[in-house]
Amino acid sequence: MGKRKNRLSADEYVEGILAGNRVILSRAITLVESSLVSDQQLAEEVVNRIMPHTGNSLRIGITGVPGVGKSTFIESFGHLVVEQGDKLAVLAVDPSSQKTRGSILGDKTRMEQLSHDSRAFIRPTPAGAALGGVSAKTRESMLLCEAAGFNVIFIETVGVGQSEIMVKGMVDFFLLLMLSGAGDELQGIKKGIIEIADAIAITKADGENVDAAKKAKREYSNALHLFPLNDNGWSPQVKVCSAMTKDGLPEIWSMIQKYESSMRTNGYLEKNRSNQRVNWFYEHARYLLESRFFHQSEVKSSLIDMLAQIKNGEKSSISVARYLVDYFLKDIPND
Amino acid sequence: MGKRKNRLSADEYVEGILAGNRVILSRAITLVESSLVSDQQLAEEVVNRIMPHTGNSLRIGITGVPGVGKSTFIESFGHLVVEQGDKLAVLAVDPSSQKTRGSILGDKTRMEQLSHDSRAFIRPTPAGAALGGVSAKTRESMLLCEAAGFNVIFIETVGVGQSEIMVKGMVDFFLLLMLSGAGDELQGIKKGIIEIADAIAITKADGENVDAAKKAKREYSNALHLFPLNDNGWSPQVKVCSAMTKDGLPEIWSMIQKYESSMRTNGYLEKNRSNQRVNWFYEHARYLLESRFFHQSEVKSSLIDMLAQIKNGEKSSISVARYLVDYFLKDIPND
Numbered sequence: 159m160g161k162r163k164n165r166l167s168a169d170e171y172v173e174g175i176l177a178g179n180r181v182i183l184s185r186a187i188t189l190v191e192s193s194l195v196s197d198q199q200l201a202e203e204v205v206n207r208i209m210p211h212t213g214n215s216l217r218i219g220i221t222g223v224p225g226v227g228k229s230t231f232i233e234s235f236g237h238l239v240v241e242q243g244d245k246l247a248v249l250a251v252d253p254s255s256q257k258t259r260g261s262i263l264g265d266k267t268r269m270e271q272l273s274h275d276s277r278a279f280i281r282p283t284p285a286g287a288a289l290g291g292v293s294a295k296t297r298e299s300m301l302l303c304e305a306a307g308f309n310v311i312f313i314e315t316v317g318v319g320q321s322e323i324m325v326k327g328m329v330d331f332f333l334l335l336m337l338s339g340a341g342d343e344l345q346g347i348k349k350g351i352i353e354i355a356d357a358i359a360i361t362k363a364d365g366e367n368v369d370a371a372k373k374a375k376r377e378y379s380n381a382l383h384l385f386p387l388n389d390n391g392w393s394p395q396v397k398v399c400s401a402m403t404k405d406g407l408p409e410i411w412s413m414i415q416k417y418e419s420s421m422r423t424n425g426y427l428e429k430n431r432s433n434q435r436v437n438w439f440y441e442h443a444r445y446l447l448e449s450r451f452f453h454q455s456e457v458k459s460s461l462i463d464m465l466a467q468i469k470n471g472e473k474s475s476i477s478v479a480r481y482l483v484d485y486f487l488k489d490i491p492n493d
Numbered sequence: 494m495g496k497r498k499n500r501l502s503a504d505e506y507v508e509g510i511l512a513g514n515r516v517i518l519s520r521a522i523t524l525v526e527s528s529l530v531s532d533q534q535l536a537e538e539v540v541n542r543i544m545p546h547t548g549n550s551l552r553i554g555i556t557g558v559p560g561v562g563k564s565t566f567i568e569s570f571g572h573l574v575v576e577q578g579d580k581l582a583v584l585a586v587d588p589s590s591q592k593t594r595g596s597i598l599g600d601k602t603r604m605e606q607l608s609h610d611s612r613a614f615i616r617p618t619p620a621g622a623a624l625g626g627v628s629a630k631t632r633e634s635m636l637l638c639e640a641a642g643f644n645v646i647f648i649e650t651v652g653v654g655q656s657e658i659m660v661k662g663m664v665d666f667f668l669l670l671m672l673s674g675a676g677d678e679l680q681g682i683k684k685g686i687i688e689i690a691d692a693i694a695i696t697k698a699d700g701e702n703v704d705a706a707k708k709a710k711r712e713y714s715n716a717l718h719l720f721p722l723n724d725n726g727w728s729p730q731v732k733v734c735s736a737m738t739k740d741g742l743p744e745i746w747s748m749i750q751k752y753e754s755s756m757r758t759n760g761y762l763e764k765n766r767s768n769q770r771v772n773w774f775y776e777h778a779r780y781l782l783e784s785r786f787f788h789q790s791e792v793k794s795s796l797i798d799m800l801a802q803i804k805n806g807e808k809s810s811i812s813v814a815r816y817l818v819d820y821f822l823k824d825i826p827n828d
Contacts, residue, residue: 198815202809202812202815205809205811205812206808206809206812209806209807209808209809210806210807212806213806294811297810297811298809298811301809350685350688350689352688352719352720353685353687353688354685377715377719378719380712380715380716381715381716381719384687384712384713384716385687432804435803435804435806435810436800436803436804436810438803438810438811438814439799439800439803439810439811439813439814440814442810442811442814442815443783443786443814443817443818444779444782444783445814446814446815446818447779447782447783447786447818447821447822448778448779448782450818450822450825450827451778451782454825454826464774465771465774468770468771468773468774469767469770469771471544471545471547471548471770472544472545473541473544474537474540474541474544474633474636475632475770475771475773475774475777476540476629476632476633476773476774476777477537477540477541478774479773479774479775479777479778479780479781480533480537480777480781482778483778483781483782483785486782486825487782487785487825489824489825490785490789490821490822490824490825491789492785
């Protein structure tokens with residue numbers, strides 16, 4: 159099938175999405191992910207038209223280093239969510255997957271049960287060059303899923319880089335999965351991630367791990383008390399769970415629902431989303447400006463020598479930045 | 494005195510700085526801080542010419558919320574440093590000072606003793622509109638101080654915002670001052686700051702505060718062990734001190750010196766600085782691109798309506814960003 163044949167009209171996309179048609183939703187996400195200019199223009203029209211139908215979901219970020227059991231957690235936890243009558247979409251942000259040509263969601267078979275459940279929609283990591291681009295695509299995909307009637311969204315990320323900060327900026331609740339035993343495995347978690355979590359779930363609390371998990375829970379609870387309070391009044395919680403035995407999963411879901419209801423009541427949920435929308439705009443504008451700048455052929459070719467001079471301390475970083483930006487924008491009036 | 498009269502030639506600035514002339518150093522920093530285009534060009538030449546004479550200092554970031562006793566700490570700690578034979582420059586990054594028209598260093602009289610000490614050079618916060626601008630000015634001022642022979646630099650910041658992350662990106666060692674009693678006063682510290690500290694010093698450990706400070710030290714030590722290790726192998730330390738009795742200050746200085754010597758030996762200090770120089774370039778290029786974009790009159794006037802549409806969910810943040818950036822760069826070829 160050629161590109162043209164695969165493409166629908168804006169009307170067809172919008173109607174299909176609003177009717178909850180999963181095939182059309184999938185194709186709309188593919189359109190959002192496309193780097194073709196004509197696709198981007200169409201995607202923009204579709205996204206702007208479904209905007210009034212977005213926002214009716216609880217957006218949950220889930221992160222944790224490889225090995226923490228993220229996919230089995232999402233499989234079991236997602237099953238619990240759909241069993242309670244919700245419609246679940248699982249999306250992913252993972253800029254590293256471009257390098258390895260893998261994907262944190264791999265193919266859908268990694269979540270065997272959930273991927274065959276008609277109440278769930280699983281979408282692997284978008285392909286794209288840079289985090290800013292991947293992030294924008296994930297955000298727009300989330301809006302499409304909401305317009306298609308999914309009322310719980312999981313956004314999965316790998317817990318090892320900047321992507322968590324970006325995901326934090328698109329969700330209502332941020333859950334960090336951790337292993338018990340505060341030792342070597344912690345080194346994979348980047349600094350700052352623990353502090354942005356609304357809750358930590360200690361995973362694999364089954365069999366002979368149960369005691370270690372409870373100990374870890376106490377330690378993290380104590381440590382979190384030393385942190386500054388969130389400005390919404392929420393104290394981050396620590397829970398233990400097992401994706402295998404399902405122990406602890408209902409408690410995590412009821413904690414998140416309690417969070418949602420209290421944040422809706424005090425107005426923080428909507429206030430936070432409105433701030434997030436404004437931040438998305440600023441972030442994405444910065445990302446686009448930067449992409450254009452660093453991809454311009456003159457900037458690119460000057461940069462090689464200049465970076466070498468910056469590294470060896472021959473030129474000031476600040477003055478090189480000034481020089482290149484002035485050069486790039488020389489035809490644009492400086493108001 | 495008019496602007497012209499105050500201005501020296503590039504040769505005069507460079508020679509004066511390299512001769513350690515404090516008056517000329519001060520005037521060079523004023524030049525760096527100036528927003529006049531002609532001043533900026535001259536400043537750029539001066540900074541690029543002194544570059545080979547920079548880097549010979551230990552750069553220490555010091556942060557803490559108002560009330561933690563930052564100026565008395567710097568006064569006492571700085572006195573200890575100069576007594577040991579070092580030449581100390583104290584600079585400040587505080588974007589909030591533009592709003593209040595104050596400055597975290599206030600006038601120099603806040604550090605009565607140190608400001609009259611010929612072995613120390615104290616420079617208040619630069620005036621400037623945005624954090625990115627203030628940060629660039631502080632970085633260049635630091636280089637000027639190094640060229641003038643100061644071999645220990647303190648960069649002070651307020652501990653309540655993004656400025657810490659910026660300061661972390663320009664120093665070798667980052668010290669967080671905290672009060673004992675992990676209670677209300679912690680709320681002023683922003684999330685993520687604790688995790689970037691190389692050491693925490695519990696201040697005001699004198700009189701009846703001593704026990705509380707020791708307790709806080711234990712608690713923070715335990716909490717810090719749960720954090721990921723630094724990639725340089727350094728485990729963040731917690732110390733107690735009193736600027737009044739001077740207790741603990743020598744221990745903090747010897748800890749920092751131990752850090753310096755071990756980081757010089759393992760090559761991390763130079764590797765970190767080389768990375769910082771590259772990051773400064775990227776950060777400042779982004780900052781300049783963004784400033785030009787958001788200050789362009791057409792972008793500015795469209796933005797008001799569009800931000801309202803983003804806030805109420807009428808338009809997608811991403812598509813508005815795309816539209817405005819494309820408009821701004823319409824005359825620049827898109828490679």
